[in-house]
Amino acid sequence: MRMNESDLITWSDKFACGIKLIDDQHKELVELVNEMFNHVTGNGLQERDYFNRVIQEAVNYVKTHFATEEKLMLATKFPGYTEHKKEHESFILAVVDNINDYKAGKRLTLSTFTRFLKDWVLSHIALMDKKYFDYFKTIATRKADGKLSITADDVNNA
């Protein structure tokens, strides 16, 4: 993973759940926030141009991640699924509001937008995602290399 001195978030294993698919996606989200933050120049026009080029792809990536998690939660019969899905949905609504405000030139700057993303991503991983991490760990199979995986059997036995 690319690291830069001016990154806003430094990936740490404390964010990891041990399920490669999810950890890779979370790393990608961290990368996305850092990439955005590294385009904060203080030049409004430049920032707006960058934002307009990347924001849809960023939102799509977040949606893909949420869909992956939700599928895994359903497949493993995670009891906190509904609550978690609601958090995802309200985040997407908040992002869309922020995007509209940014595009309309209201208050937000690329820096504040990026910090909003950072705060949400970090607190969501630490609080909400952590709940299903713990659940996964109770049902996942530990392979010979020590990594966790969830198989159909794990799900059926959950």
Ligand code: FEO
């Ligand atoms: Fe990793 Fe619930 O988002």
